[in-house]
Amino acid sequence: METVNQLIQLFPYAIMGSILAGMICGFLGTFVVSQRVVFLGATLTQVSVAGVAFSFLHLINVEGIIASIFGITVSEHSFLHNFEPAFFSLLFAIIVVLIFSQTYRQKVLTQDGILGIIFVVAVALRIMFIQKSPIAEVSEVESILKGDILFIGQSQFFTLLGIFLFTVIIFTVFQKQLKFVTFDADSASAHGINSRFWLLIFYIVVGMGISLTTRFVGDVFTFSYLIIPSSIGLLVSKRVSQVFFIAVLVGAVIPPISIFLAFKFDFSSGPAAVITSFVLFLIVYGYKKIKGEG
Amino acid sequence: MEKTIIKFNSVTIGYGKKKIIENINVSLLENDFVGIVGPNGAGKTTFLRTLLGNLKPLSGTIEKNSHRFGYVPQRDTVQPLLPYTVADVVMMGRYSLMGVFDKPTKKDREAVDTSLEYVGIQHLKNYNYNSLSGGQRQRTLIARALAVEPNILILDEPTNGMDTPSHYSLLDLISGLHNQNKLTILLVSHLLSDVANGVKRLILMEKDFFQYGLIDEVLSEENLRKTYSSDFHVNKIDDEYVITSKHRN
Numbered sequence: 001m002e003t004v005n006q007l008i009q010l011f012p013y014a015i016m017g018s019i020l021a022g023m024i025c026g027f028l029g030t031f032v033v034s035q036r037v038v039f040l041g042a043t044l045t046q047v048s049v050a051g052v053a054f055s056f057l058h059l060i061n062v063e064g065i066i067a068s069i070f071g072i073t074v075s076e077h078s079f080l081h082n083f084e085p086a087f088f089s090l091l092f093a094i095i096v097v098l099i100f101s102q103t104y105r106q107k108v109l110t111q112d113g114i115l116g117i118i119f120v121v122a123v124a125l126r127i128m129f130i131q132k133s134p135i136a137e138v139s140e141v142e143s144i145l146k147g148d149i150l151f152i153g154q155s156q157f158f159t160l161l162g163i164f165l166f167t168v169i170i171f172t173v174f175q176k177q178l179k180f181v182t183f184d185a186d187s188a189s190a191h192g193i194n195s196r197f198w199l200l201i202f203y204i205v206v207g208m209g210i211s212l213t214t215r216f217v218g219d220v221f222t223f224s225y226l227i228i229p230s231s232i233g234l235l236v237s238k239r240v241s242q243v244f245f246i247a248v249l250v251g252a253v254i255p256p257i258s259i260f261l262a263f264k265f266d267f268s269s270g271p272a273a274v275i276t277s278f279v280l281f282l283i284v285y286g287y288k289k290i291k292g293e294g
Numbered sequence: 295m296e297k298t299i300i301k302f303n304s305v306t307i308g309y310g311k312k313k314i315i316e317n318i319n320v321s322l323l324e325n326d327f328v329g330i331v332g333p334n335g336a337g338k339t340t341f342l343r344t345l346l347g348n349l350k351p352l353s354g355t356i357e358k359n360s361h362r363f364g365y366v367p368q369r370d371t372v373q374p375l376l377p378y379t380v381a382d383v384v385m386m387g388r389y390s391l392m393g394v395f396d397k398p399t400k401k402d403r404e405a406v407d408t409s410l411e412y413v414g415i416q417h418l419k420n421y422n423y424n425s426l427s428g429g430q431r432q433r434t435l436i437a438r439a440l441a442v443e444p445n446i447l448i449l450d451e452p453t454n455g456m457d458t459p460s461h462y463s464l465l466d467l468i469s470g471l472h473n474q475n476k477l478t479i480l481l482v483s484h485l486l487s488d489v490a491n492g493v494k495r496l497i498l499m500e501k502d503f504f505q506y507g508l509i510d511e512v513l514s515e516e517n518l519r520k521t522y523s524s525d526f527h528v529n530k531i532d533d534e535y536v537i538t539s540k541h542r543n
Contacts, residue, residue, distance in 0.1 A: 034375040108310075176389040176396075183386060184372050187435075190346040190365030191442055192390040238422065240376050 003264055011259070017152030018255035018273070020160040021217045024167060025225030026233075026251025028209045030244050031202070033230040035182055039115045040100065041210060041226040044093050045219035046122040048211035051092030052085040053129035062087050086159070086215050092122075093211030097203035102196070149217050149259060149269040156216045163212050170205050178202050217270070224274040225251055228281050235284050254280060296323040299361055299446070299478065300345065305354035307337060307344045313352055314340050315499065320506050322446075322480070327472045329489030329509075330482040332499035333522055338482045339368075341499065342450055345480075364444030366435045368451045369428060380426070380434050381419045384409055387441030409437040413467060429460030436467070446478045447471060453488055465492060486518070490535040509535075 007015065032041045062084050096118055103114050152160070171178060177198045180188040185195040214222045233247035254277045262272035300322040308314040314337035322328060330338050343349040345356065346363060364387070387409070388402040410416045413433040418426065423434060432452055439447055449468065453461045469492050472479045483489050489496065496512040498505040500521045505512050513535065518526045525540035 030376075036375070173395065176386075176392065177394070180386045180389050183374055183376075183378065183383070184367065186343070186348055186371070187365050187367050187438070188386075188390075189348045190363050190367075190448070191387060191439075192362075195348075234375060234377075238377055240378055240382065243376060 004260060007260060007263055011150055011152075013154055013157040014150045014152045014269075015256050015259060017157040017160050018149045018217065018259060018269075019252045020157070020164050021149070021152075021213050021221065022225050022229070022251030022253075022255040022273075023248045024160065024164050024209050024213055024251070025222055026229035026247035026249075027167060027171075027244060028206050029226035029228075029230035029251075030233060030247045031182060031206065032226050033234065034243075037111065037115075038227060039112055039119070040206070042223055043115045043119040043122065044096060044207055044210040045214045045223045046119055046126070047092045047096045048089040048214040049219055050122040050126040050129065051089035051211065052215060053126045053133070054092070055085040055088040056133040057129055058134070086212060089211045089215045090208060093207040094204060096122075097207035098200070101200045101203040149221060149255065149273065152216055159212060160216060163209055167205055167209050170201070174198070174201065221255075221270045221273050224277060225255075228274075228277040229254075232281055232284050235288055250277065250280065296325070298322070299324050299359060301357040303355045303357065305344070305356060306352040307340050307349070308352050309340070309349070311352075314501060315504050316502070318354070318504055320497070322478070323495075325472075325476050325478055326495060327479045327493045328481070328495045328497060329493035330480060330497045330499060331486050331489055331521070332484065334484055336499045336501060336521075338484070338499055339450060341497075342448060342480070342482060346448065361445045362442055364439030364442045364447045366432070366439045366447070366449040366452055368454060369432050369435065370454070372431075372435065374423065377422045377424060379419070380410070380415065380421050380423055380437075381406055383423050383434050384437045384441050387438035390442060405441050405443070406437075409440040412440060413437045427460070428456050429464060432456070432460075432464060433467070440471075444477065446480065448480045448482075450482045451484065452481070453483065453485065468492070486537055490537060513537075 029041065032038060066083065099118075100111070100114065103109070103111055177188075177193055178201070180191075180193055181195045181198040182202060185199060188198075189195040210222060210226070229247040229250035230243070232250050233243040233245075237243040237246055255273050258273035258276035259269050261267070261276060262269040265272075298321045300320075302318045302320040305318040306313050306316045307318065318341075330341065332338055340349065344351050346365060347358075384406045385398055385402065388398060388405060392398070392402070407416065407419075410419055413436050415430055415433050415437065418430060418434075423431065426434065436449070436452070439449075452468065453464055456464065465488060468479065468481060471477050479493075481489055481493060490509065490513060493509060495507060496505075496509045498512055498517050498521045500523075503520050505517050505521075513528055515526055515528050518524075518528065518537070527536075527538045527540055529536045529538075
């Protein structure tokens with residue numbers, strides 16, 4: 001109990017932020033897994049990291065431009081001071097989802113092939129950007145790039161809350177269109193729904209969620225929480241709403257438990273969150289197998 | 295005089311810069327039943343996707359009035375991981391009739407029930423789509439297309455991979471939709487026997503070969519040889535077409 005109190009006092013935003021990040025990933029991951037575009041999740045996390053690395057080159061001073069437009073000083077605004085990495089992370093992810101959303105009709109390359117190319121290019125660019133970064137040692141930049149649950153502060157927490165609410169609102173308001181185009185885009189088009197537009201909206205929301213979550217909690221956490229909670233949801237649910245509920249619930253519950261375990265046993269919080277969710281997955285999968293349902 | 299509802303004017307279909315069939319001139323008539331037949335890879339699905347507006351023609355124009363299409367895709371292209379119920383899937387057919395922010399109403403739910411009843415799977419309404427047999431899935435997709443309240447029903451290889459009873463039962467259902475509901479139907483199949491004794495008009499399709507007309511005019515041994523690069527006997531016995539391969543011993 002003492003450890004829990006210590007954690008709450010030391011890392012209140014980290015705990016609440018990890019819950020939000022897990023919920024965002026669990027929700028979006030259900031679409032990513034059910035759409036069979038798991039590799040999109042992996043690719044977007046790497047693209048986002050490449051975007052953050054690009055921001056360290058300081059080739060485009062976005063913060064300065066915004067500060068001059070609004071007549072403010074960057075150093076006095078912590079949100080603006082941290083804006084550029086998140087901005088480029090988001091920008092890179094949006095560019096990739098714009099490309100990806102237009103590929104579902106083309107017949108020459110597979111979507112996996114296209115994602116594979118983007119993935120390796122993103123990894124290579126990240127390395128090149130870091131090597132040319134004027135600000136710090138490579139290892140230091142790498143650690144900043146990767147994000148960490150425990151570094152979630154007030155502004156990151158409220159950004160994550162904003163992403164969560166935005167995602168839920170978009171998927172609730174446009175539920176019909178998004179459900180149909182993700183189920184069967186060709187038939188949706190044939191029945192008069194603009195599949196290209198709605199798939200674009202879908203991928204933009206997914207891209208935003210993944211890129212900003214990656215920025216704040218790291219690529220390992222984000223990718224694993226896109227896949228594992230939704231897989232657990234698919235394993236145990238008989239209704240679509242149940243899949244989402246279970247995925248979001250697992251995404252919400254496991255991260256704070258894993259932070260506690262990481263603190264208690266002196267592990268890094270990100271990997272601990274992955275392993276804890278994986279253990280739950282194994283238990284659920286084993287139970288289903290024993291019951292003969294797996 | 296039968297009314298033309300869709301007209302292809304010198305249309306070339308294909309993907310990107312790859313032309314599959316050039317210079318298609320076809321007039322589809324109201325309350326028609328058209329079979330589209332050709333070997334695998336002939337461009338049947340490309341033709342459909344162009345007709346539906348999912349693909350732009352590489353050249354030429356397609357005149358379509360404001361008709362509502364009901365589309366039944368190839369069953370294998372719809373394999374959801376999420377556990378949608380049969381009712382969920384059929385309700386999707388209603389979405390295009392609703393406003394952007396509208397929720398399904400009682401009328402929509404009744405339309406779903408009516409469609410399911412018509413295809414004979416009302417009792418499967420709350421079943422998981424993934425748990426159904428191939429024939430039941432196909433009926434679900436037909437019900438979804440009917441829920442659109444279409445003027446034109448388009449079916450892409452509906453009997454693919456089905457056992458014999460389901461195969462003929464589905465063809466009977468499709469014929470019933472045309473005869474009783476007066477729906478204009480486009481039926482795509484690579485199985486000539488599926489369409490020869492049901493449709494009024496026939497499109498025979500192969501790369502660089504396109505024939506369209508009344509079935510009696512188009513279904514000839516010469517046209518089949520050009521379409522399938524193989525020889526067939528075409529006989530009519532008791533008003534039924536019997537098509538057999540000349541190579542069969």
